[in-house]
Amino acid sequence: MPELPEVETVRRGIEATFVGSRVASVEITGVRTVRRQPADELVMRATGSVFTRTGRRGKYLWVGLDDAEALVMHLRMSGQLLAVPASADRVAHTHAVFRFEGNPLELRFVDPRTFGELFVTGLDLPELVRLGVDPIADRVGPKALGRLLAGRSTNLKALLLDQGVIAGIGNIYADEILWRAALRPDRPARTLSDSEVAKLHRAIKAILTAAIDARGSSLADQQYRDLEGEAGNYQLSHRVHARAGQPCRRCGESIVKLIVAGRSSYLCPRCQY
């Protein structure tokens, strides 16, 4: 569910609400929530530490613990991070709860499908070195993007989804980016002209920036919520995602749904090439 814009929105919420607070206690109840290390180890390393800063790389979110270690979180398909009063009822699938000294709000990790995870690691984030460039946090120019595409026979959809190449783009934003760039998802990457690479570069920046400004996308199931439990607004600006049969906002042709790179992919068959 959450892609770069949603994770960035949650990161900003944690920055505003919990940075500067000292962890009073950590409760891990989900059996799969902490799986790279014993849950007790995470509890011990986090308890007593101050949330000193936040960061994001692709879809991974992290919090500095005393500026000495990092608490890394990934929401995967259904994870939510929520700031709620400690007295509030816990919803089903609440797998982790962080309480803080002098902060009336606690941080809860809720994840029905249990694909999400938490772990504590070093500030150099060795688990994240495999990730490719972050299109928002890193300065990625059109030439750098062109080098990532060069010589690859893989299609654009698979490439945009490959976290080892570009980190943070998921199924919704890949489709929205490719529509904006007027490029088909099944187009082999190495066939792009310089001007098409430039268009793709502009579309990545524009779509992700607009989606962050809109605080992310909440689909019909309302599963994505920000730290305050509020829905995002970027779904109102979607041009292709989940719009099969509806008219293209650029040329009027019916949007179609294909499977590309094993994922549902929406595109305009007339104005994407």
Added chain:
DNA sequence: CGCATATCCTGACTGC
């Protein structure tokens, strides 16, 4: 290397 498939799960939705 690239690609399809299966897998980890729960829940919402569809069609009978």
Added chain:
DNA sequence: TGCAGTCAGGATATGC
């Protein structure tokens, strides 16, 4: 109303 089947924003392993 119930029930089976399908699908879902992600990431990874496997086999061809």
